[in-house]
Amino acid sequence: MGGDLGPAVVLSAVLSVLREDPLLSVDLFGDEHQLAGMMASAGLSVSGDHRLTIHHAPDAVDMTDSPVHALRHKKHSSMRMALERLQSGQASACLSAGNTGALVLMGHHLLKTLPGVERAAMCTLLPSPDGHTFLLDVGATVEVTPALLLQHAKLGTAMARHLDGCTRPRVGLLNVGVEAGKGPMLMCDADALLRACADIEYRGFVEGNDLFAGTVEVVVTDGFTGNIALKASEGAARLVSIKVADYVRRHPLLGLLAGILRPLLKGLKSELDPESFNGACLLGLQGVVVKSHGASSERGMAQSLRLAARLGRSSLISDGMKVVV
């Protein structure tokens, strides 16, 4: 159990999702004494709710730990113990807000990849005008091959089917232009490979702006480009809100009206909130692993937990066994 905001945020997100989802049960891994203290001060007892079990994890993967160090030396960390619970079949999904690199390496080590998948991809949901776009990879594997991009295209297709019920999601390959022959050799080779695959609805190259345009349901790229595109977009959106807030501050009339408009603006804010899309899924492993943003608020953490529960109940993994071979 990790996350930059500490265990209190995680605990309260868990309690709130347990309340809304009566069939869910959660195993929480972390510092038992700290968690018990928090429960007590909130007037709750662990034994009172059989759907929440706290497991003591004496160790923790730090954000600065190298993935290899974490794999070798953090055998009793909350991250590893949660993955082991998934591996043993005692859990249907694993959620972590910790060190991404360590989660990717431990996930591969403990769960193994699906047949036909060389490396997993981190898949995230981005908002579009009428729904959302699945982007993968956003950081699990920075150096890729055309064959791996094809595997990820199939995984993204499976994800869009399971989460959105989209029977034939359109797939695009992220590039610097839409014309064939554009961009690096790697992308041209991958384009040829995806074009020849009948299992996916491949629509050719797409550009950065297509991530938010609803042009396709699935966008495939390497983990380096995907990670930077995702964070650049978050940065641009954040700057817009800083500039809006600044502008309101400088114009007293807007400030006055803001009071009246607050309830309406709150609704708008929640529609635009990136937290409502929080939670990336580590796709291609033999188990559902969801990664929540390290700096998540309670709302973002709860959203990730709902995603983990939903994917854990779906047949994504068993279908994945067939999809990618």
Place this chain on the structure above:
Amino acid sequence: MGGDLGPAVVLSAVLSVLREDPLLSVDLFGDEHQLAGMMASAGLSVSGDHRLTIHHAPDAVDMTDSPVHALRHKKHSSMRMALERLQSGQASACLSAGNTGALVLMGHHLLKTLPGVERAAMCTLLPSPDGHTFLLDVGATVEVTPALLLQHAKLGTAMARHLDGCTRPRVGLLNVGVEAGKGPMLMCDADALLRACADIEYRGFVEGNDLFAGTVEVVVTDGFTGNIALKASEGAARLVSIKVADYVRRHPLLGLLAGILRPLLKGLKSELDPESFNGACLLGLQGVVVKSHGASSERGMAQSLRLAARLGRSSLISDGMKVVV
């Protein structure tokens, strides 16, 4: 003379910048008859203004032309003729809204690179909370080496000095994490090279969100990643405005107030408008070449022309001769 919006937009942007800048003169390359007709219908005569000269370019580079085709077969295109005017020293800067790939190839062919620069980089300005960030490369060279990234870091430094008067601009290298050793081998090698260079104020790796955060003044990356990060950010910002407009439509009270607030909102819009940052500079050539967005409005085109004029008057190129050796 190109651009998706046609010559009318270019012409009216040129006329408006000529009015505000009494020392500027412009050579316009395009279809002479079409341009003369437009001037006449606007009640203007070319001979009436000695600061505007129209040159007939019988040919045009199409957006679908391959760069090699354009270089070989479009010798009388407006793009080539404008670059030749710069090459001959009869112009101080060249502005184009046409095919980027063709402009990059023709620019290299006609102007050559500065001593010590293997390939030029397309450098753009992004807004940040208190100023802006120079991002390069956003699409001139998709496959790079650590040595080229170092050359681009020096070019970006020169650009920030000339445009912002920043004596020691901070430089960051775009990556998937800030810790040393993260990301692909290429970026780690480039990190070592930049760290060893005393001519730049290198601050190590930065992430996608730093593009809009003001963490550093110059961000260096390859043309593939830079292009996608730029377009993804534009896509995210555009989606925010679509969602806001949608929300206003669904809430009549907001619609009513929008009427009252219009003048204030217009001011905000202009602060957020990406057009006000329009214009990327092809840095590293022996001449100032500015690229305007193909889909630019008159406002965006005028902004690019102001940038071209400003850089054409600066000592960017003569200083570049010394900076990068």
